[in-house]
Amino acid sequence: MDDRIVVEDLEQLSFRVDRRAYTDDAVAAAEMTKIFDRCWLYVGHESEVPELGSYVSRDVGSRPVVMSRGSDGKIRVFANSCTHRGALICSQPSGQAKSFRCPYHDWTFSNQGDLVGVPIPDGYGPSFRKADFGLAQHQSETYRGFVFVTFDPEQQRTLPEYLAGATDYLDLIDDQSEVGMEVIQGAQLHGARANWKLMMENSVDIYHFRALHKRYVSYMESLGSTPPRRRGGFGSALGLGHGANELPPAAARPLAYWTPMFGEEVRPRIEATAARFVERFGAERAERITGTNRAVLIFPNLMIIDAIAITIRKIDPVGAGQMAITSVALAPKDEDPDIRELRKSHYLTFLGPAGFATPDDIEIVESCQRGYLNRTVRYSDLSRGMNKEVPETTDELPAREFWRQWDRLMRDEESR
Structure with a gap:
């Protein structure tokens, strides 16, 4: 029997992950020494x-x-x-x-x-x-x-070398303020009865958005905003396990992208902020900084969701079947107080542990973990988009990049 956990077949355009990766205590223990002690x-x-x-x-x-x-x-x-x-x-x-x-x-x-x-x-x-x-x-x-x-006392990569293509996305985040970004005081600490890697997959999975988050889709539409479309945007493999999905403007962005759900009273200021970004960076990069929505996975366990509000999630393993999640919001230091309150409201409404989306995500990854107990189906499939030269956000390229690096480290094929 093939003992490989990650099984990729480029000829058949197939990418499978053995569900032992999510349930096996020995795998969970090995991750701590091979991944968390090295990255x-x-x-x-x-x-x-x-x-x-x-x-x-x-x-x-x-x-x-x-x-x-x-x-x-x-x-x-x-x-x-x-x-x-x-x-x-x-x-x-x-x-x-x-x-x-x-x-x-x-x-x-x-x-x-x-x-x-x-x-x-x-x-x-x-x-x-x-x-x-x-x-x-x-x-x-x-x-x-x-x-x-x-x-790792033998770590050979500097941090920028390790971050590889993810540095571009951290630049997009930090460039949202001329005076710097800051974590908003107050963290959400919660968890799930599921393997930590399921939440990493979920956080870069746009394919599930309209199916799983129907309540939030309806809420956005009721306020006159357009939820993320099923098609469009692109996924990226950023090297060394990092990946991202990037969507064109759709959801509200309190920085410099106005939608009706923010209210008319703040529209002039948000549009004036957008104009200043164009002056600073030019139209194309300003649009990417302020308008596009993105989910960035930094291997192994950091997620930055820059959509609606900027959310930093640290997702930590607690054995094979549990995880701990630390979530905070990031914002420009020089943000107007009422815009800051708007940001905090939308952060909690969608991305907070009691918001529209996060409880859905927690419930579904716990459902996956319970489903794996059946053991009849050996593999999970992450092949979506392998037939495309440029995968869309609804494809699974970022998750595959995560699993390739996971596999290299677990098999001792990746140098420090």
């Missing part, structure tokens, strides 16, 4: 630590970390683990601090990671040096405000 992983956005001493703590690749802007202004990513006996040195999700104190024995570390305080230091011998016990610092890099970390 560049998204930590957060630099706007989340705007001031000296500000920090956020979260799990990245199942490892607790702290992203801190030190008193010297530099952003660092530390292991959230005391170098003495291992307890978390930061238990709050965010805040501002000059130092981090371990609650176990009061070892204290500066916001730059140095060990600065040890109670009863005369209990240690002459070879003990505080300089040897600073917080473990992970290799991190930033691209256009997006902070990534790698746990």
Whole structure:
């Protein structure tokens, strides 16, 4: 029996994924060492630590970390683990601090990671040096405000090299403001009883939109807006597992693309903003920045959905059959307050965990996970669009790019 999980046949235009990839505990364990311990992983956005001493703590690749802007202004990513006996040195999700104190024995570390305080230091011998016990610092890099970390000491790719063609899409996002983008305060933390890769597939799958999200389609039409069409746009493989779908203007974009669902009172300002983008970038790129809708998958577990509002989703595995999802909204720093409220409303209405779309997506990926328990059907099919030179957004090219990289890493065929 062929033991390959990803089975691609270019002659037959067939691309199949063995459902063991979603259900097998051994596969889930191998992913942590072969993928999450080797890739560049998204930590957060630099706007989340705007001031000296500000920090956020979260799990990245199942490892607790702290992203801190030190008193010297530099952003660092530390292991959230005391170098003495291992307890978390930061238990709050965010805040501002000059130092981090371990609650176990009061070892204290500066916001730059140095060990600065040890109670009863005369209990240690002459070879003990505080300089040897600073917080473990992970290799991190930033691209256009997006902070990534790698746990691989032999990582050979710089972050821009790793991001490959995805840098173009991060540029499109960061160029939406002349003064920078910022994460809107407040995160949605939820999950699903399904494998994490199902949500990665779902997030770049436009084929399901009108079938699964009928309520939202009806809601948009009732407000005079046009939902995404079944045809049109294009899908892209961006290299190293990254992919994107890009749609022509359809849904509302509070940045510089007005539709009736925003109301007439804001139309002049949105159209004036659109004109400024044309002045800055020219008509073609301005249209792409402000008008097109896109879903960008950055391998392995980051999704950026830039449609209606900008949503950053970090999708983390919790064993084979569960996932944890962290979702935040991104917006221009200089956005007018009422436009910001409009953005937040549309973000929550469609992309929030209690919105029109996300509950549909959670329910359907959980349905897939339950369906896999039958085990009679061995493979899932992701062949749609293989017969086209330029696949559309309703085809499955981005998902295939994800699975090709997944397969290379799991089979140790991809260099660091």
